[in-house]
Amino acid sequence: MTQVDGTECLTGGDSRPPSQVSQTVPATIRRTLPPGFIHLGVSKEIVPTLRELGVEPDPVIRAAGLDPHLFDDAMSMIPFAALGRLYTLCVARTGCTHFGLLVGRRASILSLGLVGRLMRHSHTVGEAVRALVSNLSTQDRVVVPALTGRDGIALLTFAAYQAESRSGPQILDAALGVTVNILRTLCGSGWRPDEVLLPRAAPADQTLYRHHFRAPLRFNQESASIIFSARDLDLRIAGADPMMRALLEERIQQLKGAQGTEFSDDIRQLLRTRLTSNHCSADDIAHLLTIHRRTLSRRLKESGLGYRAITNEIRFEIARQLLQDTQVPLAQIAAALGYSEASAFTRAFRRWSGQTPTAWRTEGDHD
Template identity: 70%
Template sequence: MTDDIRPAFDDTDKSPGRPISLSSPILVGPERTLPPGYIHLGVAKEISPALRDFGIYPDSVIREAGLDPHLFDDGTNVIPHAALGRLLTLCVARTNCPHFGLLVGQRATILSLGMVGRLMQHSETLGDAVRALVSNLSIQNRGAVPSLTVIGDTALFAFSVYQPEAESADQISDGSLAVSVNALRALCGAGWNPVEVLLPRTVPADQEPYRLHFRAPVRFNQETAVVVFPARDLDHRIAGADPMVRALLEERIQQIKGAQGSALSDDIRRLLRIRLTSKRCSADDIADLLAMHRRTLSRRLKGSGMGYRAITNEIRFEIARQLLHDTEVPLGQIAAALGYSEASAFTRAFRRWSGQTPTAWRGEGHPG
């Protein structure tokens, strides 16, 4: 595999066409665009009460992350995904709690997922609900991407951060899976439990909070955040689902998605983040998924100033950074997950991207 193009990153927080202050909310609706890299607060709204549980006044921590505390009064307000990462990093430091993200996710409910959560409540089956989440979360979160895979009699719900330079990806993964399990229990009954949970983070000194919440074996140092459960559960019919409400919600979400539009490069990043470690991801494959000709894909990307290989390397570098920082996964395993035939090829590529070998970068403890 040849990787000759160094990823180009723009780490500034901005939306197309106009600057956006981190200290003011972005109003988002059918007439407004949720920019790539931004999220509705939703689950993150639980950060304030989680900090108060530790006796910490949340406003000062939120301001230190560059955000206005008033944003957290309304879960529909929007912040940059990068700012969420900075805030969680500060929260872990202030509370001295390495599983702070898990606590935030524990507090959240299916309604923390906004309109998508309501659509899940009124879906016919659990499978329909999970697929609704996978298909529509982008109207509320353009910093991470969920996926559902069924292999034989096993279902795997995965959640991956895909924004460059994302801090606290491990905390975001913890919280995302925690609220996902809450949502699944809301739909299947409080007694529902996964078969196991996989987390892309180092083994914590105290694993008990994870066992208590997930009520299932938890495996750490994994490549992706995954909830594993029986595929037959996807056929579970959801009590109280209203077809008329479902139709109204689906129509409203389609209106939002149509007005929101989508940057092609962001679509590609989302696809690559969930496919890069498990499937072939050539430009032809991605063009096919986007229902366009390979030449059309190249032409549109050229117009945006970034080629397919550069975007692929950006996502490869992001995954590598997260795994090097947040886990103890061996270099050979990371290389294989990213599609390299040898660890030495991955090492050469990583050196081009960062100026360091993966071992040196991991040893210096760079932020994830």
């Protein structure tokens, strides 16, 4: 296996090798994330991005219902509903429809706190990406990642869960932007994906997207995805410290154990990236959670919900996002959501919203 150098982004300017860095977890990243909140993380870069575009950040942040001082610390915890409002306001105040990408391209592996540090000290790029997928929920329950692959291709996909509808494209642009930065940290600065899929209409000016991703772009897609060679997952990460990795893994497990999320919400998170694939049946989800199918049903019943009800809830969320942010045809949306015919999807959407998908898309603004 090829060894690659990822030492430039270890501790935010600390040039010491990993073995000389303090083997303790910084106090600022030890706090458990309450339900409905998100660590600021990547979105800390909103402040310098606004300034770069000539907009004073504090009034915009206050208009979203947040204290500007929270943006002094990437590990500040804020309601994710407020973060969605903030992204929407930022686009409105700046007139920049790719604001999220500007935020993401400024962020680094350190923006992900404990998870980013665990990625940095993982043995291989594949272990790092799997650490992201398994543990991002300790910091961020809005962006949901998933890793799949076949025929030598890896597909790293992100979904925006329970985000304000108008902020979804910005949040996903930021996620894609920082993830490419992270992969370049781990694989080398010359790394580039094979292709990037974006669930948004193609902008008139794609220059920034092409400059940052350095790869073919496909807009109006069903998911936000980075496609790259599966061989890259085998690359070793130079300077990874096994002792630090063990400490970080232990602390993240403690955080996950103390997080106290509802079981039904965990199922929603899993479905958000899997509903548009062929691996989202109750049996598939039970297998993923390493529990019996009957155990899954029993635990959902205890929360007053059934698997089908949750599945339809997430289908409705995905359908709204694709109808509002993309020009994906109705037949394609129906197929992506598991409907054999567009008419079946139309009937279901009418039950959920009181409108046909076409009428809902035509109406436009639903916030």
